Amino acid sequence: MLKNINLLKTYLSIVVFCTLNLAFAEETTMEKAETGVNQAADSVKDTYREAKEKGCEMINGKMECAAKKLKHKGQKLKDKVDTKATDIKNKVD
Numbered sequence: 001m002l003k004n005i006n007l008l009k010t011y012l013s014i015v016v017f018c019t020l021n022l023a024f025a026e027e028t029t030m031e032k033a034e035t036g037v038n039q040a041a042d043s044v045k046d047t048y049r050e051a052k053e054k055g056c057e058m059i060n061g062k063m064e065c066a067a068k069k070l071k072h073k074g075q076k077l078k079d080k081v082d083t084k085a086t087d088i089k090n091k092v093d
Helices: 002-022 029-060 062-092
Strands: none
8 A cells, every 4th residue: 555655656746747847837816826725625634634543543542543544644645636736737727
């Protein structure tokens, strides 16, 4: 699972690098605002998930919460990929 996540990060980095080099269009104010809102939402989701993990560990112990923690890491990565994809789309448009 971790190899897949690292592979996905590498792939995303390559795609972002190539796309940014090709994209020279300017973002509108609304597109910049959308990116900011998406990043803020990702931050709130991440904080919420971390709080749930801490509570789970306090109540159930670390071993029982390991799967949830891994799931949250995957969700965090997905959120970042979605936000970055939207940002790139806005820059290209």
